[in-house]
Amino acid sequence: KAGVTQTPRYLIKTRGQQVTLSCSPISGHRSVSWYQQTPGQGLQFLFEYFSETQRNKGNFPGRFSGRQFSNSRSEMNVSTLELGDSALYLCASSTLTSGGAREQFFGPGTRLTVL
Amino acid sequence: GQQVMQIPQYQHVQEGEDFTTYCNSSTTLSNIQWYKQRPGGHPVFLIQLVKSGEVKKQKRLTFQFGEAKKNSSLHITATQTTDVGTYFCAGQGDFGNEKLTFGTGTRLTIIP
Numbered sequence: 001k002a003g004v005t006q007t008p009r010y011l012i013k014t015r016g017q018q019v020t021l022s023c024s025p026i027s028g029h030r031s032v033s034w035y036q037q038t039p040g041q042g043l044q045f046l047f048e049y050f051s052e053t054q055r056n057k058g059n060f061p062g063r064f065s066g067r068q069f070s071n072s073r074s075e076m077n078v079s080t081l082e083l084g085d086s087a088l089y090l091c092a093s094s095t096l097t098s099g100g101a102r103e104q105f106f107g108p109g110t111r112l113t114v115l
Numbered sequence: 116g117q118q119v120m121q122i123p124q125y126q127h128v129q130e131g132e133d134f135t136t137y138c139n140s141s142t143t144l145s146n147i148q149w150y151k152q153r154p155g156g157h158p159v160f161l162i163q164l165v166k167s168g169e170v171k172k173q174k175r176l177t178f179q180f181g182e183a184k185k186n187s188s189l190h191i192t193a194t195q196t197t198d199v200g201t202y203f204c205a206g207q208g209d210f211g212n213e214k215l216t217f218g219t220g221t222r223l224t225i226i227p
Binding site: 035045058104105107109 | 116148150156157158159160163203205213214215216217218219220
């Protein structure tokens with residue numbers, strides 16, 4: 001099976017711009033989660049989508065949004081970029097179990113730099 | 116909200132020495148997962164613990180889940196250079212379908 005893919009891999013933007021990141025999950029995985037990783041804050045949960053519905057949301061401002069399509073592919077959007085948004089954005093896909101516990105398969109990430 | 120702390124933040128060990136990282140949650144967990152992230156890579160799933168007091172082994176790695184399901188540990192015996200990376204625990208709350216909260220991570224470096 002192909003792994004989780006993320007595009008683009010690298011992105012440079014300036015403050016005030018907006019950006020859209022894309023994630024294609026492993027075939028058959030319907031749950032997609034997004035994380036922000038920075039050296040100082042570690043892995044911070046952004047949101048999770050399942051069957052085109054947002055199931056969980058982290059503590060990020062409304063500038064961060066996402067969506068999931070019927071083929072389970074997901075996008076996240078960040079508007080009005082700030083310098084502090086520079087980070088590695090990781091997407092992870094998973095299956096769901098009856099117990100809710102699920103192994104996350106991570107993509108390679110998109111490295112966003114805001115100048 | 117749920118918080119998951121890990122200690123230590125950094126650990127430097129001589130090759131062949133043992134290594135342990137500890138994970139503590141502010142709330143009871145339904146399960147805990149462990150991930151390893153190599154430098155420049157992405158997190159890779161290692162294991163999941165579900166039962167109170169559970170202990171699982173993977174070769175030189177031993178994982179434990181506390182009796183109260185609020186803490187966990189990862190112990191590596193006789194470290195090797197391939198063990199270099201950051202180890203994260205990730206806990207899921209006790210109410211089902213809750214998000215995974217990742218710990219702060221422990222970065223392991225090996226001195227050959």
